[in-house]
Amino acid sequence: MTVRVRFSPAPTGYLHVGSARSALFNWMYARKTGGAFVLRIEDTDADRSQPQLVEAIRESLRWLGIDWDEEYRQSDRFDRYREVVEKLVADGRAYYCDNTPEEIKARVGEHGGYDGYSRDRGLGPGEGRVVRFRTPDDGTTAWDDVIRGRVEFDNADMDDFVIVRSSGVPMFHVANAYDDLDMGITHVVRGEDLVNATPRVLLLREAMGATEHPVYAHLPLIVNEQRKKLSKRRDDVAVGDYRSRGYLPEAFRNYLLTLGWGPKDDVEIRPIEELVERFDLVDINKAPAFFDVKKLDHFNGEYIRMLDLDTFVEQSAPYAIGPDGTPVDADLYRSLAPGVQERVRRYEEVPALLGWVVGPPPETPGKEWRKVMNKDLVPEVLDAVVARLAEGPWTPEHLGSVVMGVGDELGTRSQLPVRMAVTGSRAGLPLFEPMAALDRDEVLRRLRDARGRL
């Protein structure tokens, strides 16, 4: 039997970290087994689904290198769902119900939820009527989850849930159950927040005549520092945001994979092919995992440093800009790039490294400034450097020998105060090459300004 998995997002928001991880694990499994990966847009809720978000989701998946073999949209399939629902009604497995939300609230059954009042009233379709699935009153519904082991629910705890809205539009459970059946999905890999939906879908499948069920694998949730499920509201989770902040898709994908799973040989950062080869659903962890941006940054830094120089320059060039957006000269950037490459963990860090080359240096926090500039001999260093830089060749080599020479003569570290004066920071790129790219007057002005502030 060939494996068929699916990723089924609802287009109610941008692709976020949690869904991306679900998509990724499905994709990994399909690629590992040579199976098919189906993208199914679950847009049955017309009020909340936004068509333009479908393209945004597809775009984020593509960015992550997650490609799909088939694509469907549930809104194209309403007729099919209505047809199976009619069959369910005819078979006595579902029924029309005219109870209003207020009435439902009053009608709470023994186990909570709707008490099934309309079950045998023989209602037909009509204005304001929904279709409910008639859940069994006893017995249990269970499955062997690849990740969690056996999970069991008492049918008595499930109320007769709505499967078709009063608007006539089918809902999640039917659409999902029918599509998995119709599309021959063999493995359902999704977030743990969906476990409670599984018995309902299983019951629905049986009512639709299914004799076999897919293998279910419920992924542990990705949580924030409060250990709560990542939420679009509270947390910074849109995949697109990571993209624009300068994370590499390979790094992001690789990091995502280490949440809930890891290769047995402990080598975490490696080509996707090797990860696919070692991946298996049964090895996925049960406990929720915290999305640790610090570790993501480390992964991203590693991936950035693995890039060949041309690729790095090409990808990071848009970030080589000053405070007002002025781009750094392309040739200059290229010559500076090796130094940039080993210093950034995200491309968005690039401007801080060389914005001072095309714009004013950033305002240095007073504490930082004093730490460097309140040292002995700083005035002497700055005075000497200003004096000796007034003329002479304007090359990195000469700047270096002047600054270092002053330090040698005065027996102090001369680079730090000069760096602080010129770049506004005590940390950064090797100083003299970018410094030589500034005008002599500009450098002298910055040095004198700093001297004046002492």
Add this chain to the structure above:
RNA sequence: GCCCCCAUCGUUCAGCGGCCUAGGACGCCUGCCUUUCACGCAGGUAACACGGGUUCAAAUCCCGUUGGGGGUGCCA
């Protein structure tokens, strides 16, 4: 409230009854390299939630406690 689930360093993955005086990675700390920072290299810090069983032997199996999470929609 009711239903379902989870529990190893601060974080993450490993460990599926003896190889564990618990390993890797991130973070953090120290040192080396270096007249900045970073990279790199060498070290270090730090965990089996608790209580009962089972067993010759438990981080590993069972039960309970505690703590945490998910769900409980005419959302998916």
